[in-house]
Amino acid sequence: MSTETVEAIRTTVPVGAVYAPDSRLDWSEALVPGDVVLDERVAPNAPWSAVVRAGDVLTIVDVGGNQSADCLMFNADDTSERYSVPDTLTWQGNAYVREGTVLRSGLGRPLMTVVGNEIDRQDTIGGACSKESNTLRYGHHTAYQHGCRENFLAEASRHGLTSRDLVSNLNWFMNVPVEADGALGIVDGLSAPGRRVAIRADMDVLVIVSNCPQMNNPCNEFNPTPLRMIVTRNEDAVR
Amino acid sequence: MVGARDTASVLAARADARAQGSNVSDWMPCLPAATSPFVPDGVDPSALVWAETVAPGGYTHKVVARGTRLRLEDVTGDACAHVLVFNALEPWERLNVADTQKIPWQAYLGAGHPLLSGEGRVLATVVADTSAHHDAFCGTSSDEWNVVKYGDAAPQGPSPSGRALFTLAGVKHGLTPRDLPPSVSFFQGVRVEDDGALAWQGTAGPGTYVDLVAEMPLIVLVANVPHPLDPRTDYVVGPLRVHAWRSTPSGPSDEHHGASPERERAYLNTTDYLEARGL
Numbered sequence: 001m002s003t004e005t006v007e008a009i010r011t012t013v014p015v016g017a018v019y020a021p022d023s024r025l026d027w028s029e030a031l032v033p034g035d036v037v038l039d040e041r042v043a044p045n046a047p048w049s050a051v052v053r054a055g056d057v058l059t060i061v062d063v064g065g066n067q068s069a070d071c072l073m074f075n076a077d078d079t080s081e082r083y084s085v086p087d088t089l090t091w092q093g094n095a096y097v098r099e100g101t102v103l104r105s106g107l108g109r110p111l112m113t114v115v116g117n118e119i120d121r122q123d124t125i126g127g128a129c130s131k132e133s134n135t136l137r138y139g140h141h142t143a144y145q146h147g148c149r150e151n152f153l154a155e156a157s158r159h160g161l162t163s164r165d166l167v168s169n170l171n172w173f174m175n176v177p178v179e180a181d182g183a184l185g186i187v188d189g190l191s192a193p194g195r196r197v198a199i200r201a202d203m204d205v206l207v208i209v210s211n212c213p214q215m216n217n218p219c220n221e222f223n224p225t226p227l228r229m230i231v232t233r234n235e236d237a238v239r
Numbered sequence: 240m241v242g243a244r245d246t247a248s249v250l251a252a253r254a255d256a257r258a259q260g261s262n263v264s265d266w267m268p269c270l271p272a273a274t275s276p277f278v279p280d281g282v283d284p285s286a287l288v289w290a291e292t293v294a295p296g297g298y299t300h301k302v303v304a305r306g307t308r309l310r311l312e313d314v315t316g317d318a319c320a321h322v323l324v325f326n327a328l329e330p331w332e333r334l335n336v337a338d339t340q341k342i343p344w345q346a347y348l349g350a351g352h353p354l355l356s357g358e359g360r361v362l363a364t365v366v367a368d369t370s371a372h373h374d375a376f377c378g379t380s381s382d383e384w385n386v387v388k389y390g391d392a393a394p395q396g397p398s399p400s401g402r403a404l405f406t407l408a409g410v411k412h413g414l415t416p417r418d419l420p421p422s423v424s425f426f427q428g429v430r431v432e433d434d435g436a437l438a439w440q441g442t443a444g445p446g447t448y449v450d451l452v453a454e455m456p457l458i459v460l461v462a463n464v465p466h467p468l469d470p471r472t473d474y475v476v477g478p479l480r481v482h483a484w485r486s487t488p489s490g491p492s493d494e495h496h497g498a499s500p501e502r503e504r505a506y507l508n509t510t511d512y513l514e515a516r517g518l
């Protein structure tokens with residue numbers, strides 16, 4: 001066997017995509033007025049979580065544009081109450097999330113409300129990517145890649161939660177149209193660098209976010225970029 | 240004596256209780272299943288493992304073997320079968336509605352549609368469907384919803400919520416509210432309009448059925464309650480007829496098995512999992 005035909009065996013971890021060095025980043029600011037009580041940056045491909053207190057507003061900044069921020073929400077005092085896609089859709093009679101959408105739990109109760117939104121619509125149908133579903137969607141050669149479900153499980157486990165606590169989620173800055181014949185899928189996004197969404201906690205809410213590391217579809221323009229998470233408190237706001 | 244009934248002594252009460260055993264109701268399980276008065280056409284009665292009519296506002300549940308074919312029949316056109324399925328061996332593997340819609344690139348359930356778990360595997364497949372009026376967006380009703388809409392949601396009341404019934408069905412298999420993901424429903428359709436509005440499609444009429452085949456051992460939970468978007472202000476739901484019989488899981492000879500590369504890999508993952516477990 002000639003040395004030319006033997007591929008070098010890699011001994012380094014195959015890391016996920018890193019955003020292009022010339023990517024335009026806009027870190028923006030909070031979408032609503034108030035005192036900043038938390039301001040954190042989420043690296044590409046990484047998980048994040050925080051408890052957002054009732055009345056506080058979480059601004060999520062799509063720093064690099066069209067970066068899916070996969071999101072789960074739990075009642076911070078009783079995590080068996082958690083975000084429910086179908087309850088959210090049923091109560092508003094619409095499949096898309098927009099300003100004014102009340103994000104409800106499986107008990108039908110408001111967890112958070114979208115109080116500001118700088119893109120046409122947000123997705124809550126497409127669910128999270130995972131190693132497992134990647135094997136169906138793109139082939140078994142992608143099984144080694146990182147996924148949002150990994151991020152959710154890692155972050156959830158820090159709060160004592162397990163895979164039993166994961167349910168269908170919400171995807172900020174992701175675009176999943178449903179066509180007349182029921183065809184649906186993740187297509188090019190509607191967002192841009194610096195675009196924001198603002199969600200007000202209607203109770204104390206544990207928010208878990210996965211900065212989507214997907215490398216095989218346009219949910220992050222094939223260019224995973226950072227997110228900025230800002231929690232603001234406005235003591236004057238009506239509680 | 241209570242009215243005409245003599246239940247004053249243990250012996251009398253026992254006789255009174257035993258005299259009831261041969262009564263029938265419109266909604267009851269039929270045991271053994273082979274004695275069902277409604278055996279589906281073409282099914283050998285001796286292959287039946289489940290025969291039951293679920294009451295309006297009622298629920299049922301069972302663990303079924305891989306290869307079991309489950310028929311849900313809407314007798315009156317007013318049934319709405321809300322369904323959850325779990326891997327009976329590892330119940331944290333369960334229906335994932337998002338993957339069930341996303342991976343086949345299709346939001347509407349119909350014949351050939353796989354019900355996928357979050358583990359990249361097929362729990363069950365819709366193998367026959369004479370209704371085509373189903374929904375995977377709205378889930379089932381919560382207590383909060385039914386209290387607003389009907390004034391009550393309790394299982395013992397006139398308008399039980401689907402969530403309350405799933406909770407009861409699940410706990411009988413050791414499952415808790417944490418284990419209940421979003422569900423799908425059959426026989427009352429919803430369609431998504433251009434602007435995302437959820438449009439009521441409703442029933443395909445009486446006498447339709449849906450067949451599911453279990454691709455692995457399953458815990459099946461079924462709640463028969465009105466679809467949350469049913470526009471009728473009264474709590475209207477018809478009886479749901481359930482039959483299941485021994486059949487075969489999906490294989491390469493089934494058209495739906497290779498209907499798309501995503502589905503083919505889903506069945507491949509399922510077989511891989513089962514073979515490693517010795518099933």
Ligand SMILES: [Zn+2]
Pocket residue numbers: 068070128129130147148149212213214
């Ligand atoms: Zn993802």
